[in-house]
Every structure is written in C-alpha cells, then in structure tokens.
Amino acid sequence: MGPIGIFDSGYGGLTVFREIVKKLPLYDYVYLGDNARVPYGTRSFETVYAYTKECVESLFSMGCHLVVLACNTASAKALRTIQQKDLPHCPDLRKVLGVIRPTTEVIGLHTSTRHVGILATPGTVKSASYPIEIRKFFPDITVFQQACPMWVPLVENNELDSEGAAYFVEADIKRLLHQSPDIDTVILACTHYPLLLPLIRRFMPPSIQILPQGGLVADSLADYLKRHAEVEMLCTKNGRTHFFTTDNAADFEERAGRFYGQAVKASELKMQF
Structure with missing residues (x-):
C-alpha cells in the first residue's frame, strides 16, 4: 500500500492537486514537480515522454500504485505511451x-x-488531444483551439496583474473567439491558467462558461476509486501530503503557495537527465 502520486512539470498541477485534496482529504499523497526541466509545453513528444516516465517511475519507487498526471502536456504527449508500452510490463498493479x-x-x-x-x-x-478525445465522446461538438505560449511564463513569474499579462490574455482570447462566434464554453487546458482567471473573466464575454480542470479531475478521480476497488485498497489513508521538486526546494516553497492556496514544505529530488 502507498500514497497517490500527483505529477506536474512544475507548479500548475498544484491547482488540480488542491481540488483533489479538498474532494478526497483522507488519502495520502506525494506531489512531484519537475521544476528543473519546465516548461514541457515547447518540448518534443520524445522529450516529454522521457521526462514524464522518469518522474512516474520515481513516484512508483515511493510506493505509489496510482499516479495522476496533473499536467496537460504530459497527458497529451506521454500518457498513452506510458499506459500502452510501460505499464503492461510492471510487476504489480500500477x-x-x-x-x-x-x-x-x-x-x-x-x-x-x-x-x-x-x-x-x-x-x-499541437497534439490535438482535446479535439480527438472530445470527438470520441461527443462527435457533434466542434472544437476550436488557441495556443497561449506566454501565459505559463507570466504565471511562473508572478506577472498576473501586469500590463503584459493583460495584453497577451486579451489577444489570445480574441484570437480564439474570432474562430467562431458561437463558442459558449471554454476549457482552460493548462493547470497554470486558473491563476489568470480574473484577467480571463475580464476579457471573456460573460455569456461564455469558463471551465478550469481542478474540480473536474477531482470528481473523476473520486469516481475512479469507487469503480476500481482493487486500486483503491492499495491507497493509504492517513491524510498525509509530501511535496517534492526536481529543483531548489526553497524556491519551490516560495512559489508553490500561490498555486496550492497554502504554504508547503518540499524536498529536492534529483533526476538523471
């Protein structure tokens, strides 16, 4: 038995993690942020897969049987390969x-x-993961995508209220909505973006629903554990949480609180790459 592992390329996954802990507070968790190698969003599929696999294996070595990739880039570029190529060769249930x-x-x-x-x-x-997955469940839905390359750096550098942040958020929202006047729902498909919600709401028409992922992922995980007793019984329940980063722990602690909503204590974990 062991904790549930939560992985992200940096800090953004903490916005998902806080919703998971809020929904499922009794479980034990280990959070790992690969801050030394962030950002993942501009890296190749091969690199993201290699980094993600190494971090997942680190969480497995800590006793985790269940790992959540709280990172859209890792989910888009590495999850399927890990599930199909690596997990079938694991010696136990992972x-x-x-x-x-x-x-x-x-x-x-x-x-x-x-x-x-x-x-x-x-x-x-670029991965087209959202259009592909949405089409599987709802073939009648048309999906419009807009890349926002500046949003993560703005969040990482705490430029949430700057003129630059307002400029890029407004410009990217305009580019998205220009693709279709009938968009009524927008998914924030990056775990950093909830920190920009005040700016996003400022420039998004009030008639459009904005969906951050944290609550949706937490609800889905709770449902998964109910449906998979063989996995749930391997998850320890002492309400303990541990944080790890591949970069400087003090730097991680300084920034992580903005994403997690409260102060955290972290340890450093070295990666091979």
Missing part, C-alpha cells in the same frame, strides 16, 4: 491517469451551441 479525459468526457454537459474553445500551451494544441 495505474497512470491524466487530466484530459476527465475534462473531455463531461464537456457535452456544459455546452448548448456545441462549439467549444480550448486555451492551452502550444504542445497541447
């Missing part, structure tokens, strides 16, 4: 889940016009 499916399998409940917008990193947009 599962890896992502954040894309929990979002796409419920999107049809939120849109009336069946025109949905995606705001994401260039890597997630």
